[in-house]
Amino acid sequence: MTDLGSEDSEWYYCAVEIVGADVRIEGFHLSVTPGTPELYVDQQEVTGVEGGSVIVNCYYNDTGNWKGWCRIGGSVSCVWGNSGTIDGTSVTLQQTTDATRSNVLTVTMSGLKTENTGWYRCELGDLIMPVHITVRRQTTTQSTTTMTTTQAPTTEQSSFSPTAEPVQTDNTVQGPEWGKEKDTMSSIDLKVLLVPLGMLVVVIAGVLVTWKMWRNHKDNKAMDQTTNTSVVGYTHVPLI
Structure with missing residues (x-):
């Protein structure tokens, strides 16, 4: 749907007929308002890696309605309040105020699994904003990069790193072993x-x-x- 106007604010339905099964109908209300939407997100397509986390910022104007984060499809699972779990994955909700974008509901999903891939939604009262999250398997390269950024390199690693700074050896300051060797010589x-x-x-x-x-x-x-x-x-x- 393009070139929407306020007259397009209405309930809409999506019906799917599967051979050998009942017709399934899903309905939603489309609200078209001038200016800044009452509920929106920066991105509706978010990608994360297995074991990592993703952050979704939901921006809204009305502070009087309840707010939550739900998974769409099958049995709906939601988190209300400050924290909870969806399909065994940790979910935290944090409400802040942005001077330029009004109110923000920051959703963080941690310890991602590939089965977390799917559609989710921010909920603000009767308003919803769908977001699709894709969780990819972590490759060997991604694992190495993660370890490199979280683990401090040892002396041996630094000396073989192509980006490491040259190490200047000062022979005047050495440990006890060097002193013993010098005395022996x-x-x-x-x-x-x-x-x-x-x-x-x-x-x-x-x-x-x-x-x-x-x-x-x-x-x-x-x-x-x-x-x-x-x-x-x-x-x-x-x-x-």
Whole structure:
């Protein structure tokens, strides 16, 4: 129906005849008013994912009528007041005042299941506004995205992330394990330095001892030669 006027405000019926079954007739009253509708929503098609939630804002003018959220089809199930459940899914209703859009009934459905897919309606007294909700199964990509946004990344995850900032390592501030490793390395370096130094001292000591022995031997040999020379030059003169 297009180009509606106030004269189109009337009751209308939808009839469906199914072979082998009775004719089913559904009726509704269409109210056409000038200006802002008495009850309306931003979107009549809303999509959510399994396990998630959807929010529907119902805007209205008349605050005197009861307000609720119902599922259409089969046995009608409704939530009145502040909270309740529909088909095992949690539903909360919150009434607020919007300075630009008058009154708002915020409907939140949490813990969605695929069987929640279907038609619902905001109710304000005799006025209703239908909304269709589609609940899709959560894919692997959606699950990964959800986990990424709710779980804080570890150091390993940050280092492999393509969007992570480069990590600057400061070697001057390390934990106890690094200190132990540094002490071990220093001990090893000291041992490597001391071993050749000790060997050098032993070699020098050996050279000094050898030189001392050679010098003593040379001095003893020189003294022996002097003694022999003195004995050969002595002449015995017999006493008279």
